[in-house]
Amino acid sequence: MIGDNTFVKEMNYKTVLDTIRTQRSVSRAELSRLTGLTRSTCSVICDRMLTQGIIIENGTIESTGGRPSIALQINNRAASVLGLKMMEGHIAAATVDLGGNIIIKHSQSIEPDLSSDAYLKRFEAFVTAIITQHNTAFPLIPMLGIGIGVGGRVSSDGVLLESSVLGWRNVALKQRLQERFALPVHIENDVNTFAIGEKFFGSGQLFDNFLCLSVGEGIGLGIVVNGKLLAGSHHGAGELGHTRVSYEPDSPRCACGKRGCLEAFASDAAVGQRYFARTGKKLGIDALLAAAEAGDEDARTVFSQMGTYLGIAVSSLVNLFDPEAVIIGGERTNAASHFMKDLRRAFEENTVYDLAREVQLIVLEPSNDEWIRGVAALAIGEFFSQAKRWGQ
Ligand SMILES: [Zn+2]
Missing domain, CATH: 1.10.10.10 (Winged helix-like DNA-binding domain superfamily/Winged helix DNA-binding domain)
Known part of the structure; x- marks a missing residue:
């Protein structure tokens, strides 16, 4: 009132x-x-x-x-949160303080093709072990909550509606885990957590309207409008990787099963396939990057083509959203020196008005820790918005 x-x-x-x-x-x-x-x-x-x-x-x-x-x-060490990322075959985790600093990292491999219930039993055992260890080692840094990032569509009440990564549908994750751990649990799409982390701890603190583009195995988009994440009416916003960029009937098939998606042109797998088509050699993405570093012209060409596709995609995004900045992250920023020149050129060539000059393109340093700050920000944001009640 x-x-x-x-x-x-x-x-x-x-x-x-x-x-x-x-x-x-x-x-x-x-x-x-x-x-x-x-x-x-x-x-x-x-x-x-x-x-x-x-x-x-x-x-x-x-x-x-x-x-x-x-x-x-x-006082960053006044409290901590636990951030987790659920992946197929693997769970990554870290305890994080209020400043977004990592206290300890953990990881757990999981057999593939488990049912959601079997996976979650292992997940719960892993979380229990981390919390027990944390409470013993840092009794003065209470754990306030749990933040979880997962690939897929997550409802605002924490139901994982569908995840092609895990092969699950309609799993009431938040409810189950909150009951299990008696801690607030926050669950969000993994690319959205990247955007939330940037808004809370990273370059996004400077902006109210920005886009987070994640490049690598998949191509994802987090959208922040007027300081808030735009999740969409059905929690499906930001599926940039699966927007169709070629209408040719024989355009390459995407991991999602459809044809002609941006991911089928600019993801790690697409870059590898294009290299194979040129040379007949099958290289994993790390070997391909090493080849580009060593001066392999074919490898350099496929990365610059990836840059062109991404640059055109970014120009479309800027034409639609007119943001203050586009922040580029994800594991493939480690190849930025091989694709950013073409990304920037294609972006400038295809953006309307003078927007290309107005919008900042920010490339993050390659790091595996972006996601941790992102999931941690979910739980820490809740703490800061309710901090008055804390410590009383
Ligand atoms: Zn697709």
């Missing part, structure tokens, strides 16, 4: 917390300026957060013309 004193206090608390988090290090005077709250209101809130252990005083900040002021920061 607007005007309700408690409501205003809660809003102020959240505003101050969000400002400290996004500024990383900030003085009380600066907080007051940035939030528009009076210095005494800011001070009362900060004192409370210090008592709760959510923020810490860490060093000083030079201020113009006065004494240096005390710097306030989020």
Whole structure:
């Protein structure tokens, strides 16, 4: 209720917390300026957060013309979350602190072709072992929640509607796991978690409207509009990899079973197939990249073709969404030096108006950790939006 004193206090608390988090290090005077709250209101809130252990005083900040002021920061080790990625044959996991820093990584292989129930029993045993280990090693860093990324369509109440990666349909994951672990569980499509992680911890903090393009084995898209993830009316938005880019009846078949999808032209498998067609040699993606690095002209050509396909796709996206930025991530950014030139050229050639000049293309450093920050952001975001209740 607007005007309700408690409501205003809660809003102020959240505003101050969000400002400290996004500024990383900030003085009380600066907080007051940035939030528009009076210095005494800011001070009362900060004192409370210090008592709760959510923020810490860490060093000083030079201020113009006065004494240096005390710097306030989020206490990253006040709490942690567990981030997991469910894949066929493999589960990756990491405990992560409130700043998105990895505490410990874990991984577990799983036999292929298990039923969802058999898979989930193993998954639960894995999670139990991690939580037990965490609570023993870090008793002062409570675990607040679990974030899970999975390839497929996930409903807003955490039902995995369909996943071609796992071969599952209509599995009520969130409900099952919350009952099992008595912790808040957040589940999201894996490419969407990439976008959420960028918004929360990464380059996306600077933008309200941006797209996250993931390249590699699959080609995925996370869409952030007005600061929020666009999941679609049926939780199916962002399936860029399966938009058809060739209508020829004999266009290449995609892993999804249809023909002519972007993935059939620009994924790892497509790049490998094009190399095979040119040379008669079958190379895995790592060997293909090594060949391009070593100067193999055929390998370089197939990567630059991949760049052209992706650049045309990005131009279509920019024509549709007119974002502030397109952030390119995923495991194949390790080949960026072989495809970005053509991606950029095709993007510039095919984008309307002067949008190509206005939109930033950002390529992330190759890292396997993007997804971890993404799934962690799911659970950490919940903590920050409800932090007032914490520590009381
Ligand atoms: Zn497809």
